[in-house]
Amino acid sequence: MRMGNPKTVWFLLAMFLGISTVGIISSNATEKPNYKYAIVVKETTLKDEAWGKVVNALKEKHNAQVFTYQNEVNEVKDKLADYFPKYICFVSKPLDASREFVGEVHRLTRQLDTDPYGDSIWAILTGYDAEDALRIAKHKEPLIVKYGLGGTLAWIDRVKEGIAYFEGMNEKGRYMLKKSDSEKVEDRKDGPTDSCKPMVDLLNKNKVDAMWTSGHATEHDWMIYYPQSRSKFISSQGKLYGQDSSGNKYEIKSTNPKVYLGAGNCLIGHIADMDCMALAWIHSGGAYQFLGYTVPTGYGYMGWGTGDYFFRHNGKFSLAESFYIINQALLFNLEKGLVKEARDLYGHTQNDKDTVVLYGDPAWEARVATGKDVKVPKPIWETDIKEKEESDNKKVFELIIKFNTDVDFDPISSCRPVFAFTPSRLQEAEIIDKGDAEAIEITDNFIIVKYKGKVEKNSQKKVTFKAKVLNEDGK
Template sequence: MKPIIALSLTVLLSVTNVFGAYYAVVSSSKTAADPEWAEVIDELLQKHDGFALAYQQDPAELRAALAERRPEYTCFVATPEEASREFVSKVHSLTRTLDADPYGDTIWGILTGFDAANALRIARHSEPLSVHNVASGTEFAMEMVDRGIWFSELEAGLYVEKESGDKPRRQSGPADSTAAIVGCLNEQRTDLFITSGHATERDWMLGFRYNNGFFKCRPGQLFAIDTQKQTTDIVSSNPKIYMPIGNCLMGHIDSRDAMALAWMNSAGVMQMLGYTVPTWYGYAGWGCLDYFLEQPGRYSFAEAVFANHQALLHRLYTHFPEANEATAADATLAPNAAGQRAGLTSQDARGLVFDRDVLAFYGDPAWQARMAPAPLPFEQSLTYVRDGDAPVRYTFIIAPNQGAGSFQTVNDNGSQRGGRPFFARLPIRIDAVEILAGNEYQPIVTENFILVPRPGKESPAESIKILFQGNVLERL
């Protein structure tokens, strides 16, 4: 196993400006000393040519070490007992406090599993996933996928199906859709699974407004139970990603008998997101569809989750300037003039702060899972010029593809949908940023990304061009 870098050491590491070329593996010293979990750490180090850091009690101990190394990706290897709601919150806070701005500084994931063997399978998987087949327990933008099916959680028997090259077809089936949904997984044909509706750490209710079956778990094993009390184990080994964008508690690992661990162990889930609390506002979860599924091929799953979280932070800190890292979810904050024009209230401030630290992302954050390419509502390009020691010059262009509707919401099912900013990662990190052109679009440029607010519904869909520059930010 590669040695853990002690915090007292200064280590010079070769750096390339390619995403994924600078990867941190973080764990507790206890987990790093466990032979089975050490194998997981070592697998990630070899896979990504990464470096390892260990903490004694709290991952915040590593803030200075991470700040000076500035990893593109940070993977927190944690046992199920460590991967608690509180741990997820600490990871959120740590990864956006590595520099002075309030935004995220590294794309992170928590790699855990039902046991070390499960975690090792996830760590070892390297083949990229192109998402062609999507199954869902709630409506999604079917026109953005190659093949898919969604089962209504609101109307018994309704489902919509799309084959490759065809238009979506609205159909009627049994009121109890349990067997059909199980088939989507057990027949090994689903690359992305999406759910919403009522859930706990132990179950997911397939019907939101009507009587239907359940998905439940026993330790490490997902199973379904229909309305006739017939049970079927979920045995699905093909690699997939899971988006419980509207479910309460699906990301909360409170014991080994947790749904999240069962999804990883018995359903082939390599990456997933999930709320660790009962959700009510929904910005952190539902918005991941806006970036991932509705901009097919543009972002990896981990990038989409990261982008949506930066959008959340931007909405909070732009419209509620009194908010800061210490703001509690029950604080009463009034929107500024821009927030009032956007129709936001103090309830939105509470919702944004509530969502800020409660969405988990599980899996190797550098693993590449992307939607299969499809026509995009708008084009987006980021180019740069680097000439010796001169500042790096970037050009970010957004161009509409679908006329007046290019920047409008693709699908509004769920909560807090639409209006997400344009977003791109910077292949070369910079500081001392200077906006050369396009300041009227109010871009946010941090060391590692650019975010541009999306024009309002009343604004015409016109091309946007931002020119900016900054000094190369060196790493250890």
């Protein structure tokens, strides 16, 4: 996979300096992207005029190659492997994007080379109708997440400003408030006894850049309070509503591009029918990327882990990259025998690896705001890969890891291994010095490292390795 992207570098620099990112995209609108992007679409979908426009918009935006199949998505495996794209967008009519299809896509994207890891950053582009998908396909401006809305308290300290409501029935009225002028988060208990209407109002004011939720959900609703609640978000025919505990119903019409993470919700990503939550969030909730489970979940590794890589690294990883990374982390833990059973504690499961989905354009840049005016904690760790001398016709690399806070790598259920994309595509990697790392994996496009137990704040770790550097054609 080819991870180098000057657009991303300039985007992050602009975020840090507080410069508008619009010009970064518009000024280069006629230039061809320097990454490989594949569109995978069913032949009958491509022949549908409305959905064909979606494919054409993506093709134009990303200078993409189109791969079609008749019946099974796996039909394109060999051609995809030859092309070996950085991104794969699976364009699908809504009812074709089934739970089974999500699983097939997960497995396909791990089969483009010989290692057991994912080979491309991917997402499924769909919508309540083709117009939804076309709107997302045409959209170019990156999203800088400044204002966050939480249906659970996690990650509110990692956004410039926002509010997160406590989901427990036992503490209604509790919420956390993050103001833009302070790194401190206010933990307050003077909030409304039903947070449904305030959340709807924030969404309808187009104020929210990212929303994340936990607690009970189905394909058709999200209960605002846990374990049971009459207050909920519900969906019907592409429309999204808030329904408070008294039965009052408020339609959500939010048009600003945003990301939604159903981090701890059962089934919310499953497109079971045209009334489901995922399609309503895309159609009327303004979700340009939507993350969710297609199956029941507890404290799932993939859902919460995606949020951790996205929010706790200060814009280093986009949402699509974070979704990709946590899946590699799960596979890494299983491949290295770090988890002894299919299920470990709070839901580190074999089941997770093929059942969480990201809807949207995988190359769309959605990142948490960073910069001098964004008062948030430092990223939990920072990485730098330095290129050194050659040895045995291989380039030598040194991964330097700086820990900005205490990090506990156990238990596995909450462990987020250190992850870094390599600056070039690699082959035949060899570890020269792993230091005190418990486990390491180096693939063609990333290095992932786990330490045992606790690593203290301000610690610095190093891993030295060598590998052959391949060009964009894999040679």
